[in-house]
Amino acid sequence: MSETAIRPKLVGPTPLERVRRAAPLLLAPVMALAGLAAIGDPSVWLTLTVAGLAMGLMIFIMASGLTVVFGLMDVINFGHGAFVSVGAFVGFTVLAWLAGWTQSPAVILNLAAVFLAILASMAITGALGLAFERVIVKPVYGHHLKQILVTMGGLIVAQQLIHVVWGPDAIHVARPQSLQGSFIFGEAAIEKYRVFAVGIGLVLFLAMRHVLRATRLGLLVRAGVENGEMVEALGYRIRRLFLLVFMAGSALAGLGGVMWGLYQETITAHMGSEIMVLVFVVVIIGGLGSIEGCFIGALLVGLLANYMAFLAPKIALVSTIALMVGVLMWRPQGLYPVVKAK
Amino acid sequence: MADMLLRLAGVHTHIGPYHILQDVTLDVPRGGVAVLLGRNGAGKSTTLRTIMGLWRASAGEILFDGKAIHSLATPEIARSGIAYVPENMGVFSDLTVAENMRLAAVDGPFDARRLAWIKELFPPIATFWDKTAGTLSGGQKQMLSVARAIIEPRRLILIDEPSKGLAPAIIASMTSALRELKETDTTILLVEQNFAMASALGDTVSVMDDGRIVHAGDMRALAADAGLQEQLMGLSLEEHQ
Numbered sequence: 001m002s003e004t005a006i007r008p009k010l011v012g013p014t015p016l017e018r019v020r021r022a023a024p025l026l027l028a029p030v031m032a033l034a035g036l037a038a039i040g041d042p043s044v045w046l047t048l049t050v051a052g053l054a055m056g057l058m059i060f061i062m063a064s065g066l067t068v069v070f071g072l073m074d075v076i077n078f079g080h081g082a083f084v085s086v087g088a089f090v091g092f093t094v095l096a097w098l099a100g101w102t103q104s105p106a107v108i109l110n111l112a113a114v115f116l117a118i119l120a121s122m123a124i125t126g127a128l129g130l131a132f133e134r135v136i137v138k139p140v141y142g143h144h145l146k147q148i149l150v151t152m153g154g155l156i157v158a159q160q161l162i163h164v165v166w167g168p169d170a171i172h173v174a175r176p177q178s179l180q181g182s183f184i185f186g187e188a189a190i191e192k193y194r195v196f197a198v199g200i201g202l203v204l205f206l207a208m209r210h211v212l213r214a215t216r217l218g219l220l221v222r223a224g225v226e227n228g229e230m231v232e233a234l235g236y237r238i239r240r241l242f243l244l245v246f247m248a249g250s251a252l253a254g255l256g257g258v259m260w261g262l263y264q265e266t267i268t269a270h271m272g273s274e275i276m277v278l279v280f281v282v283v284i285i286g287g288l289g290s291i292e293g294c295f296i297g298a299l300l301v302g303l304l305a306n307y308m309a310f311l312a313p314k315i316a317l318v319s320t321i322a323l324m325v326g327v328l329m330w331r332p333q334g335l336y337p338v339v340k341a342k
Numbered sequence: 343m344a345d346m347l348l349r350l351a352g353v354h355t356h357i358g359p360y361h362i363l364q365d366v367t368l369d370v371p372r373g374g375v376a377v378l379l380g381r382n383g384a385g386k387s388t389t390l391r392t393i394m395g396l397w398r399a400s401a402g403e404i405l406f407d408g409k410a411i412h413s414l415a416t417p418e419i420a421r422s423g424i425a426y427v428p429e430n431m432g433v434f435s436d437l438t439v440a441e442n443m444r445l446a447a448v449d450g451p452f453d454a455r456r457l458a459w460i461k462e463l464f465p466p467i468a469t470f471w472d473k474t475a476g477t478l479s480g481g482q483k484q485m486l487s488v489a490r491a492i493i494e495p496r497r498l499i500l501i502d503e504p505s506k507g508l509a510p511a512i513i514a515s516m517t518s519a520l521r522e523l524k525e526t527d528t529t530i531l532l533v534e535q536n537f538a539m540a541s542a543l544g545d546t547v548s549v550m551d552d553g554r555i556v557h558a559g560d561m562r563a564l565a566a567d568a569g570l571q572e573q574l575m576g577l578s579l580e581e582h583q
């Protein structure tokens with residue numbers, strides 16, 4: 001090739017574009033500061049902030065699978081909440097079996113019980129995801145209305161099955177010994193379980209980011225979200241990739257269900273579909289298909305819901321919807337619009 | 343007839359209610375460059391997409407090295423040895439140049455010598471190796487798209503308008519890169535509107551109009567015959583330059 005023609009020139013993002021891209025990252029800190037200003041009392045604010053982060057990260061865990069499933073195959077899964085509920089019930093069952101461990105004062109036994117409960121519910125919701133995708137979702141690839149109807153049907157069936165197996169009543173879930181009670185910082189009381197949930201949520205987010213950025217599988221998922229046809233034209237079976245992602249997303253929803261059940265300390269067959277309202281808000285705020293956007297959206301929703309529950313309990317739920325509307329007015333495709341080919 | 347690597351025989355393609363390809367018959371000689379010409383909307387891209395299985399042929403057959411591929415799924419068609427450079431380049435803009443290349447190397451790690459050759463062919467690939475592909479210029483993306491197609495040896499490469507939207511100087515260097523590729527005995531089916539590029543590279547040529555092949559023959563013969571060009575494409579292709 002002639003030298004002059006291809007003398008490389010870097011066409012990097014302009015500083016303005018960089019700011020635009022980074023702006024959403026500032027939203028969560030801004031929200032936290034605004035919360036501090038509105039609440040005034042730093043110890044109340046600290047308690048609410050930790051609660052908000054914990055809630056946000058749990059929602060992120062549940063939402064991450066949903067957003068990637070949408071990004072990759074344009075599949076709208078209204079049945080995602082089923083995995084949350086099933087996960088919570090399986091987790092509860094395992095914790096009940098391991099009552100000796102959860103009631104022991106030994107931290108290590110408590111944590112082991114929680115991890116076993118999480119593993120079991122991820123295994124079962126992952127397998128359920130496999131069946132759900134093959135039986136319910138696969139026949140309706142490419143038809144949004146059918147997807148909505150059919151996955152909602154799947155959700156109802158799953159809820160009824162929970163009633164059959166575990167009975168129709170709400171069940172109380174006791175947190176393990178060492179996750180009960182609070183840490184006291186000055187005048188602020190911070191529930192231990194919330195700190196635990198923040199820890200798990202952050203570890204998962206970092207792990208997910210690592211998989212998406214540094215593994216071949218993750219690269220394929222990101223490439224597939226942008227241009228599935230090209231991924232196929234390179235020789236990869238995108239449907240197999242999608243199935244894998246669907247199972248992983250279902251397993252994560254199951255994990256989220258265990259965490260959410262322990263957070264609420266009560267589980268019902270409908271808990272999944274109830275939390276799905278916030279999950280969809282988060283997915284939309286983030287930009288359908290975007291993991292980073294989903295993460296930021298989840299933190300915003302978690303923080304806002306907790307601040308508002310304190311400041312103006314009556315409009316707490318409405319406020320998250322208002323947040324969504326506000327974000328969409330600013331960025332109609334969500335915080336991180338996913339680039340789609342064509 | 344010479345040895346044909348790819349043959350389309352009586353291929354029809356429907357997109358929804360539209361009947362786009364109507365009885366397309368096309369031969370690509372092994373080791374050569376077959377050019378597909380035709381005005382906008384003639385069906386050139388649809389032909390390439392049909393070969394890749396991205397649209398399904400509703401009738402006719404597509405033989406690759408004697409084997410029918412028209413009922414295979416796209417990934418299997420790709421794995422049988424066909425690489426595709428689509429009209430929109432299909433670069434994954436969220437991934438780096440290196441990551442784009444890594445995904446294109448489906449059989450595993452890079453062959454170091456091949457990679458070095460590609461970097462020599464397309465210097466920006468080396469320069470921007472760790473940059474996000476979305477930040478590349480149009481010409482650089484086109485180079486990346488071609489580079490992806492050749493990072494592993496493929497028997498056939500389908501290239502859709504590599505000159506589209508590029509500055510003349512870049513077209514010239516793309517042409518010489520493709521000529522070098524041609525010398526490696528890679529078979530190429532090239533869709534191209536730029537007649538200078540098409541005639542510099544092509545061995546054979548087919549001209550499409552309205553979803554049909556209206557002319558097939560030797561590239562040199564067409565290049566030498568302004569009257570035929572006029573008749574086939576409504577205006578002398580030389581006027582395009």
Ligand SMILES: Nc1ncnc2c1ncn2[C@@H]1O[C@H](COP(=O)(O)OP(=O)(O)OP(=O)(O)O)[C@@H](O)[C@H]1O
Nearest residue numbers: 357360362380381382383384385386387388389429
């Ligand atoms: N997705 C689609 N849906 C409906 N019609 C389509 C679609 N894609 C292409 N067509 C139609 O098929 C015909 C052939 O299109 P095609 O893209 O193959 O033309 P082309 O020869 O590649 O043109 P160009 O030189 O502009 O790239 C056109 O009439 C176009 O409108």
Ligand SMILES: [Mg+2]
Nearest residue numbers: 386387388429
């Ligand atoms: Mg075209």
